[in-house]
Amino acid sequence: MKIYDLPDKCGHFGPYGGTFVAETLISALDELRRQYEYYRGDAEFQTEFFRELKHYVGRPSPIYHARRWSDHLGGAQILLKREDLNHTGAHKINNTVGQALLARRMEKSRIIAETGAGQHGVASATVAARYGMECVVYMGSEDVRRQATNVYRMKLLGATVIPVDSGSRTLKDALNEAMRDWVTNVGNTYYIIGTVAGPHPYPMMVRDFQAVIGNEAKQQMQEEYGRQPDALIACVGGGSNAIGLFYPYIGEENVRMIGVEAAGKGVDTQKHAATLVTGRPGVLHGNRTYLIQDENGQIIETHSISAGLDYPGVGPEHAWLKDCGRAEYVAATDDEALAAFHALCRFEGIMPALESSHALAYAAKLAPTLRKDQLLLVNLSGRGDKDMATVAQQSGISL
Amino acid sequence: MNRIESVFSRLKSQDKTALIPFITAGDPDSATTVALMHQLTQSKVDLIELGVPFSDPMADGPTIQRSSERALKHHISLKDVFAMVAEFRKTDQDTPVVLMGYANPIEAMGYGNFVEAASHSGVDGILVVDYPPEESAEWVRCLNEKEISPIFLLSPTTSESRIKHVAELAKGYVYYVSLKGVTGASHLDLQDVSNKLSQLRAHIKIPIGVGFGIRDGQTARSIAERADAVVIGSRIVEEIEHSRAADLLANVGTLVESLRHAIDTKSGPSSDKECEI
Missing domain, CATH: 3.40.50.1100 (Rossmann fold)
Structure with a gap:
């Protein structure tokens, strides 16, 4: 197999991936992409990431x-x-540590996240506490009901959990709502997506951390x-x-x-x-x-x-x-x-x-x-x- | 000259600003949508933006999300939307209709089938919220083949180089999102809008509409003094949501007429005295 070097610079994996978002999000994504491209190759960033994975994540x-x-x-x-x-x-913490370190370097004081089972929400609330950031987690109200223990865990860690009542009241709707928050508060807010989906650079960045x-x-x-x-x-x-x-x-x-x-x-x-x-x-x-x-x-x-x-x-x-x-x-x-x-x-x-x-x-x-x-x-x-x-x-x- | 160009050219000669209402197709049902479109033209709007309902309207606030959910209760599809436009066209050959929606229903139908059906039903333009110019090369090529205008969004954070990119692709008009956030939000800075519009006009040679955050006559009038078109969505959709079926057309008519009046009494270099009388 020839050397695998996907995604391309616009975030495409063959016909997939890309940046299919409203204009209001483009500049935030551009900024994130530029910053991540820089820190991806930054020895000091990588050293801190691996030190955190060793001593904090275990x-x-x-x-x-x-x-x-x-x-x-x-x-x-x-x-x-x-x-x-x-x-x-769970594995979710690998990614939230990486993104929280990036958020700190981008001088964002507030992080938001979407969660389904609550594992990514807990991992986000955890790193927010670890680095002293405000944390808001969007969770479908149906999932809030199914995963009450994780909701309480997030609250204990200092996060605000916002139940989402639109659509099917599950993960996809929580993601929609987190995007809406990000569009509105992009100045001080970093959005930690929990999986390898979303617009470029998230699929690449989350993959790299995982x-x-x-x-x-x-x-x-x-x-x-x-x-x-x-x-x-x-x-x-x-x-x-x-x-x-x-x-x-x-x-x-x-x-x-x-x-x-x-x-x-x-x-x-x-x-x-x-x-x-x-x-x-x-x-x-x-x-x-x-x-x-x-x-x-x-x-x-x-x-x-x-x-x-x-x-x-x-x-x-x-x-x-x-x-x-x-x-x-x-x-x-x-x-x-x-x-x-x-x-x-x-x-x-x-x-x-x-x-x-x-x-x-x-x-x-x-x-x-x-x-x-x-x-x-x-x-x-x-x-x-x-x-x-x-x-x-x-x-x-x-x- | 197509319908969108004719409208803007007429308005320009009259020194007037376009009023563009947004409603969601199928909210509260298909028959009412066609009646609403006629009501809107009777209330003297210049162009109608018709929302295509989608299960995951990421860029919309709660009001338009709920309108999408109401339409989807009747399983409104793109085919139904085209049928509504065709029905409207039977008696209205002049008012431009622009669809506004999200990518996936179009992806499911296929670009070729979409432009064929859109053109056949009498659609004049389309704005797909999650097709930014970077991902739109093939899409715009297909629209151009059928002479359907690709409408694009611009935002307070759009860079100079992307404004140029949009200037190359866009036809009909561009839609400037006047604030950060989702539709229906309410914190609009007029000075910011003025500054950004002059920056946009350096590159954009087609009319510029402004929307997001316009909820009353006074704001509409202020925007009208600066932009070529005023787009009003959430406020109208709210009126639809809160009206009883029997009063719906009349209520929307009254609201839109008051907005029309506000926009037409804008003060401008040539008309500020006249409108006092």
Whole structure:
């Protein structure tokens, strides 16, 4: 494969990505792009970023061999990249640390964020507290209801959580509202987008900050196993944990890359969030990408048991990796994810986030079809404490 | 000369400023929209901006978001919008109609199908909020083929080089967003508007409309003294939202007539004495 150097300077990944926003946002994005291009190559910025990842986030995160579960499945060995062990319990903090450091250099005193499950909101509230900034988090009112614990966590960290009542009252509507806030308050406000979607430079910038996952994994695999895995598996909502793992491996053609979307009640029903598996290209939230939409181009409400995957778009780089065939995208249902959630609890003593459980569910399907000496590296993107109420409810238990 | 150019040329000769109302197609329903369009022309507007409802109107404030949601309750699609314009055109051949909306419904239809249907129904121009000039080369080429005017937004933060870029692409008029924020916000600085308009006029040779934040006759009049067109959206949509069905046309008519009067009594170098009488 020739050297991979996407996006181009306007943020395009093939036909995807770009800057599809109203004129009122263009100058803010231009400023962000210029600043990020500068600090991306600035040694002092990078040194501070990695120092924070080490001492505040707790990196590097280990790779753990899920031996009992692998034996039970009876095929390939399943290795887990333990992003759940990061401070705040998910990969989201890698990105919020990077963007908060950038916001400080841009002299913005206020940060805003959108959140679905609340993990990105918590990660944003956390870095805002760490660096002494005001933090406002937009969250769909439906998600506020589903994720009450995370809402309280954000408040404890000093953030203001604003419930969004428009549209489907979920992540996409929170994103719309955060954009509206940014347009209005761009002078003192930095908008931390939590995933590899949105207008340029966000998909590239968030990817770069999350690429620490794949870069560490490459080194750890070499040191501990003397080779790279046969396949990478990660869940995909917007796709930030997946791209963080995949990106450093794009040139390693012998390593399969598999993104697992949320099939909800099934991809043949109306209740799923499998954007790349079932969607069509379009324009939403500042970029061209695959979308779940009706025949008239209206965005359709999605469903997943995991709020973090409940999004009708997907990062434009995933759209490109799908079209050019470098990555494969599949989907796991709510039930399959729940089964994987319980399996990892019982076989390994690890409680995974429901988002990550989708990646585990596909690993459980794939492993038995492979040889025992083959290695699957699954991104365990977050821990499942936040999901206990949801899981209990599925079992008819109220906590 | 197309309909948009004719209107602005007539207004210029009369030293008048255009009044451009915005309503959302299908709010509260399709039949009312066509009746509203006729009401607007009876109330002497110069051009109608017709919003294409979208599920995720990122640049709009709560008032226009709600109007979009009301229209989408009836599943209003682009095809329905074209049908409304065609219906309006049966009895009105003169009033220009400009569509305003978001990219995805157009992406879903395809550029070719879109311009074909738009041209056939009698649409004169289109403003797509999330197609900035950088992403618009192919789009503008398709519009030009059917002589539909590409309308672009300019903002207080638009750089000189981008103003030049818009000057090359835009036809009909450009739409200057007079403040930071979303539609329906209300903090407008007239001095800023004047300064920016002179900067824009160095490059933009077609008429400049000003919108966002214009909510009353007095502001409309002040803007009219500076701009070629005054665009009023949220205030009219609010009137639609709050009117009972039986009073809706009359209420909107009364509001628009008062705005028309305010704009026409602008003071200018040649007309400031006359309007006192």
